[in-house]
Amino acid sequence: MPGKPNDPPRPTDAELEILTVLWDRGPSTVREVQEAVARRKPTQYTTALKLLQIMAEKGLVRRNEKQRAHVYEAGRPREWTQRQLAGDLLLRAFGGSAKSLVLGALSAHRTSPEELAEIRKLLDKYEKGEE
Amino acid sequence: MPGKPNDPPRPTDAELEILTVLWDRGPSTVREVQEAVARRKPTQYTTALKLLQIMAEKGLVRRNEKQRAHVYEAGRPREWTQRQLAGDLLLRAFGGSAKSLVLGALSAHRTSPEELAEIRKLLDKYEKGEE
DNA sequence: AACATACTACGAAGAGCTTCGTTTGTCAAG
DNA sequence: CTTGACAAACGAAGCTCTTCGTAGTATGTT
Structure with missing residues (x-):
């Protein structure tokens, strides 16, 4: 809220x-x-x-x-x-496009493969948990 | 730059x-x-x-x-x-934590599964392209 | 008690942001 | 040529942000 x-x-x-x-x-x-x-x-x-x-x-x-x-x-x-x-x-x-924001963040500074992997985990969680 | x-x-x-x-x-x-x-x-x-x-x-x-x-x-x-x-x-x-920013964005407003999938594609691209 | 020290409170300056009213300039129609 | 419509330019007011100097007050040490 x-x-x-x-x-x-x-x-x-x-x-x-x-x-x-x-x-x-x-x-x-x-x-x-x-x-x-x-x-x-x-x-x-x-x-x-x-x-x-x-x-x-x-x-x-x-x-x-x-x-x-x-x-x-x-x-x-x-x-x-x-x-x-x-x-x-x-x-x-x-x-309101989360995709654009993520794209902006990723292109703004180089992100390590480890961090990319963690972000992937986040996405998993959000796909399961929030319906 | x-x-x-x-x-x-x-x-x-x-x-x-x-x-x-x-x-x-x-x-x-x-x-x-x-x-x-x-x-x-x-x-x-x-x-x-x-x-x-x-x-x-x-x-x-x-x-x-x-x-x-x-x-x-x-x-x-x-x-x-x-x-x-x-x-x-x-x-x-x-x-500087892209992961935190993504988390913030995702938790700020509900994101559709379609958009989550698109974000995943983005990650793929960044994992391949930028070494 | 007097003094030095550390803290809060207050006020104001300077810059930037946002808004609006007024003035000035230009063009075209009557 | 005068008028009306519409545009840019300008100036200023009110607000917020950020910074700092100064004044007042409490604490503790000698």
């Missing part, structure tokens, strides 16, 4: 980077998030803080204020958000 | 809608684009015009000024842009 009133909105680029950190690390303080993000891209502490505050308002993250250093965690599991994003792009850019 | 200096940037949501119209219709005037877009979403003529002008500056569309009513066409083929977008999302949200 996508699009419920309290579903968080699609995360922006910077927000997605932060969510990725939270998914990888689990609940984290602003400092921890900032240090992780800064490893890939110079980022001020207050920038990370502000982002997290806004994300909390949007419902993208949850905040625990028990400690002096508030602890943030992702509001939705990684898979949930990935499904949102994939579904969103599927509709916006691929006219 | 993604990321060449003159590659157009990732289109925004509104821009993607317009590109879709251009891909579907081929080269079109502003009026034609506006009417097509307005069918799905109330849109003023000047809004479509401004968008197209900005998109021309960005290189997302090309403009032919031979006629009084300028004729716009997509700067890149649909497949090229789709590859960009899929690759971009693959990196930003899926850590």
Whole structure:
């Protein structure tokens, strides 16, 4: 049931980077998030803080204020958000054609035979399980 | 070779809608684009015009000024842009895992067995062709 | 108690996105 | 030649995103 009133909105680029950190690390303080993000891209502490505050308002993250250093965690599991994003792009850019999306992904970067095999397994599962 | 200096940037949501119209219709005037877009979403003529002008500056569309009513066409083929977008999302949200992206797409909306079969054909092709 | 340290909160700037109203230019019909 | 229709161009407003500086507040150390 996508699009419920309290579903968080699609995360922006910077927000997605932060969510990725939270998914990888689990609940984290602003400092921890900032240090992780800064490893890939110079980022001020207050920038990370502000982002997290806004994300909390949007419902993208949850905040625990028990400690002096508030602890943030992702509001939705990684898979949930990935499904949102994939579904969103599927509709916006691929006219709902999953085939086109897969083609786009495969042609965008070389995929190993092992991964192709895993994708095949996925297809099997979806052919059996979901009628 | 993604990321060449003159590659157009990732289109925004509104821009993607317009590109879709251009891909579907081929080269079109502003009026034609506006009417097509307005069918799905109330849109003023000047809004479509401004968008197209900005998109021309960005290189997302090309403009032919031979006629009084300028004729716009997509700067890149649909497949090229789709590859960009899929690759971009693959990196930003899926850590480069094509398998995760496929899983996200499949779980986002029910996919017919026919389409699953077509996707399987795609995989075959990629297993043979690209070593 | 005073001080240094670490944290949150707030405000604002600068850029980009989207929309629209107004102006300017062009063409053709009366 | 004037008028009406239609097109491009321009400018600006309102919004979001991203960033950062500054101020205020709590904690712990000497």
